[in-house]
Amino acid sequence: MNIEMIHKKLSMEDLEAFEQSHHIVFPEKYRSFLLKYNGGYPNPSIYKISDDVGESVLNIFYGIGGMYDNLEKKFDIFDEILDVGFIPIADDPSGNQICLGVSEEYHGQIFHWSHDEENDDLENMYFLANDIDEFLNNLYEDSEE
DSSP states (O other): OEEEOOSOOOOHHHHHHHHHHTTOOOOHHHHHHHHHHSSBEEESOEEEEETTTEEEEOOEEOBSSSSSSBHHHHHHHTHHHHHTTEEEEEEOTTSOEEEEEOSTTTTTOEEEEOGGGOOSSSTTEEEEESSHHHHHHHOBOOTTO
């Protein structure tokens, strides 16, 4: 697993300020991920959504700061995901979101949110991994290359 760092390094102070301003405490493993990479492009980048849906490609992990793909903007755009206890942390080329569970029930778990299937319950949420480390370890390369 390799992540191309494209954003400036995140300080613990900036991370804590972000958490405080959004009334959120990230799971410890995701905090470590942000402090190490602060977003970026993963390689390999393919992940399996489900047997029925198939797979997708992780485009970019969002970072904290003034970059284009930052968590602050995504919090504003995807407030309907936030309402059910998830935050968008990455996307695929179709605009679907990879989300981190922040509610007690899903805390730390990683899900795929399909924007084509918007509804009020969690039918458009697909469980991917128990935490960010497991998700990163599950990414793979296209076998047809």
